[in-house]
Each structure stands twice: as structure tokens, then as C-alpha cells.
Amino acid sequence: MKAVILAGGEGCRLRPLTNHCPKPMVPILNKPVMEYSIELLKRHGITDIIMTVHYLSSSIRSHFGDGSKWGVTITYSEDGMPLGTAGSVKLAEQMLTESFLVISGDILTDFDLSAGIQHHEDQLAAATIFTKPLDLPIEYGVLLSADKKMDKMFEKPNWSDLTKHSINTGIYILDPKIFTYLEDFTHYDFSKDVFPAILKHNEKISIFEAEGYWSDIGTLATYREAQFDMLHHKVNLPSKGKEIAKGIWMEDGVTIHDDVTLKGPIYISRNTIIHEGAIVGPQTVLSESAIIHEKSEITHSILWENSYVGKSCSLGGMIGHCQIQDHSALADMNDETVNAWREYTKRDS
Known part of the structure; x- marks a missing residue:
């Protein structure tokens, strides 16, 4: 079976x-989020992958190339x-002449794809939708179903619409018969157009x-949360680092x-250097090749590749590429950020 990874959105x-940075390339523990999906597909024997790309596609192409590094073929x-x-x-x-799997390039999941494929074949369906219960589904498309067959769908519904x-x-x-419902070079959405057709x-x-972990890396809050779900063993996906002590994850080549x-x-990625007297965490x-200089303190932050923090700095709630000069104090701990960290810590305690 072939897979299509949707990787063209602007995020x-x-x-x-x-x-x-295209959304599928935002790093989760020093790997682009889409890399986890490629590894998941490979785990379930799906090695022929088509990526649909648009926004900043050159960075996606340059990183993944033909897919051989991951043991897959990417078109x-x-x-x-x-x-x-x-x-x-x-x-x-x-390129899609037989049943195929579609997955978004900006989600993090460890679903059993093989079980879903078997279900699809048993049901003889034109389409199978992977679903998951969620306590607060207001931001997502919600399915109302009976006997595991879709009856109706609400895209970002009102609470009054929800019965399941x-x-x-x-x-x-x-x-592939679904293509008969689509015109060439026309904007279509699966939920709003294809499934109703x-x-x-x-x-x-x-x-x-489906059972297992699933997160849409669509907001800063879910982006933060996914990182620490990984560190708390809530996601059955491999990372580059190892847990060398409780809650302390590290890749090789750290100084x-x-x-x-x-x-x-x-989580500390390879080629990172942390100098004397620094405090890191919680x-x-x-990410890779970060440099933290003497007596600096970093907390509640996700620093991207090649970030630099000078001497005697204080950082809190920062996300992204950082180039911070000596004796700087920076924080992005607004109400939304603080509440997100507090809620995560509360759930995990």
C-alpha cells in the first residue's frame, strides 16, 4: 500500500x-514532526510514500530527499x-491506482496503522476514517456514527451538536474511486467535500x-505539550536521545x-554545550548545537537548532531560534503560556 503525506500547509x-519553517518541519525533540510519521509508516511496512508539498517545499525536499535514509521511497x-x-x-x-493511506504531515501519532488497514479491507469501504475519543473536540471535525459507519460529520461544531x-x-x-468525485486543479477538502460526496x-x-497517542501540532500549546508527552513516555515512538536519569534525556555528543x-x-540534543554554573530546566x-554560556538559567523553553545564550542570562517560556547576548533577561510567560505549563504539570503530577 502507498501512503500520501499532506505536507503543503502554511501552519x-x-x-x-x-x-x-514549514509546519511539518517544526522539531519535536530534535526531529521534524513529519519524520515520526515516516518512521511509523515504515514500521507498518509502508515504504512507498508520496508527499504533497507547497509552502517552503525546498526545505522539505532537501531534508528528506528520496527517503533512502529512512528506508523508504519518497516521490x-x-x-x-x-x-x-x-x-x-x-x-x-x-500514482494511486490501489487503496492508499493519507496522513497529515503535522500530527504526532503512534496509531496501529496495520490494524486500520485490515479493518478497511474487512469493511469493503470506499473510505475509512481513523477516529479517536477526545474530551474537548470543539477544534476538530467530530463524527457521529452508528455501527462504525459514518452518518454525519461536524467540522469544528458547536457544543449543542455533539452527542459523541x-x-x-x-x-x-x-x-481510488474517490477521484471520480473531484475535478482537476480544484480546491477540495476531505471532510467538507469528499466524504459528503x-x-x-x-x-x-x-x-x-484507533487506540494510542494522537496530537495535532497546530498551536503553540499543543507543540509544547507534545514534546513533554514524549519525555513522559506517553508516546510509543523512538527519539534520538536516551533517558540517562529520571526525566533527563540526552543524545550523544553533549558537552x-x-x-x-x-x-x-x-531534553538535550547532540553537539550542545552547557558551560559552568548554568541551570537548565525544568x-x-x-535542539542540536545549542550553546549555553556560564551562569545562565533556562526554564520552560524550547530552543531550536544552533541557538546561543550568552553569559548570565535568564530565559523563560521561549520557543524557536534564540541568539541571546550576555546579561539578558527574556521571558514570554504570558497568561496563555503560564496556564499551559501549569495544566500540563497538574495532569502529570
Whole structure:
């Protein structure tokens, strides 16, 4: 079976992180979030992958290339203009002659894809939607189903619409017949356009109730949360680092000088250097080749690759690339940020 990874979105809700970085490339513990999806597909025997790309596509192409580094084959389908989730897949129609899997490039999940594929084959459906219960589904498409067959869907519904909190996770298995409902070079969305068309033509849409972890890396809050869900063993996905002590994760090639204080949970990536007297953590991720100078303190922050923090600095709540000069104090601990950290800590305590 082939897979299509949707990797063309602009990630507007993650700005400014996505001003110069496509959303599927934002790092989760020093790996682009989409890299986890590629590894998951490989784990389930899916090695022929088509990526639909558009926004800042050159950075995606340069990182993943032909996919051989991950043991897969990647073919790129470039959208000349935004065509929506389904419209972009329509461009790759000639490469999709059998049932195929669609997954968003900006989600983090450890779902059992093989079980979903088997379910799809057993149900003889035109489409299978991976769903998951969620306590607060107001931001997502919600399915109302009976006997595991889709009856109705609300896209970002009102609370009065909800009778069952089962969300559309953006992972589908589709029969190529769905292309007959789509015109070339036209904007289509799976939830708003394709699935209603399938039902209108009395074709079957099956619901696969997946078990495991799923997160849409769509906001700064969910971006933060996913990092620490990984560190707290809530996600069955491999990271580059190892837990060398409780809550202290580290990759190879890290240099830590004397009198450094590490407060977990933290993640320190390779080629990072932490100088004397520095304090790192809690709730902090240092991506590859970060440099933290003497007597600086960093807490509740996610610093991207090649970040630099000078001497005697104090950082709190920072996310992204940082170049901080000596004796600086910076914090982005607004109410939303503080509440997000507090809620996460409360749930994990």
C-alpha cells in the first residue's frame, strides 16, 4: 500500500515559528514532526510514500530527499497553488491506482496503522476514517456514527451538536474511486467535500476507532505539550536521545561542564554545550548545537537548532531560534503560556 503525506500547509496558527519553517518541519525533540510519521509508516511496512508539498517545499525536499535514509521511497507532488487536503491528493491520482493511506504531515501519532488497514479491507469501504475519543473536540471535525459507519460529520461544531466525542484524526484509507468525485486543479477538502460526496453516492465510509497517542501540532500549546508527552513516555515512538536519569534525556555528543544543574524533564540534543554554573530546566528542550554560556538559567523553553545564550542570562517560556547576548533577561510567560505549563504539570503530577 502507498501512503500520501499532506505536507503543503502554511501552519498559520504556529506563527511566527512557521514564518521560515514549514509546519511539518517544526522539531519535536530534535526531529521534524513529519519524520515520526515516516518512521511509523515504515514500521507498518509502508515504504512507498508520496508527499504533497507547497509552502517552503525546498526545505522539505532537501531534508528528506528520496527517503533512502529512512528506508523508504519518497516521490513529491508539488501544488502550484493551495488546493486543500483532497485537491492536492487529486494531483497524484496517476500514482494511486490501489487503496492508499493519507496522513497529515503535522500530527504526532503512534496509531496501529496495520490494524486500520485490515479493518478497511474487512469493511469493503470506499473510505475509512481513523477516529479517536477526545474530551474537548470543539477544534476538530467530530463524527457521529452508528455501527462504525459514518452518518454525519461536524467540522469544528458547536457544543449543542455533539452527542459523541469522536474526532476525525486526519488519517484515512481511501479507494481510488474517490477521484471520480473531484475535478482537476480544484480546491477540495476531505471532510467538507469528499466524504459528503461519497455518502451522497451511497458508498460506505467506515470508522476505525484507533487506540494510542494522537496530537495535532497546530498551536503553540499543543507543540509544547507534545514534546513533554514524549519525555513522559506517553508516546510509543523512538527519539534520538536516551533517558540517562529520571526525566533527563540526552543524545550523544553533549558537552556539560562542571557545576551545571539539570532539572527534569529536559531534553538535550547532540553537539550542545552547557558551560559552568548554568541551570537548565525544568520543561526545557535544547535542539542540536545549542550553546549555553556560564551562569545562565533556562526554564520552560524550547530552543531550536544552533541557538546561543550568552553569559548570565535568564530565559523563560521561549520557543524557536534564540541568539541571546550576555546579561539578558527574556521571558514570554504570558497568561496563555503560564496556564499551559501549569495544566500540563497538574495532569502529570
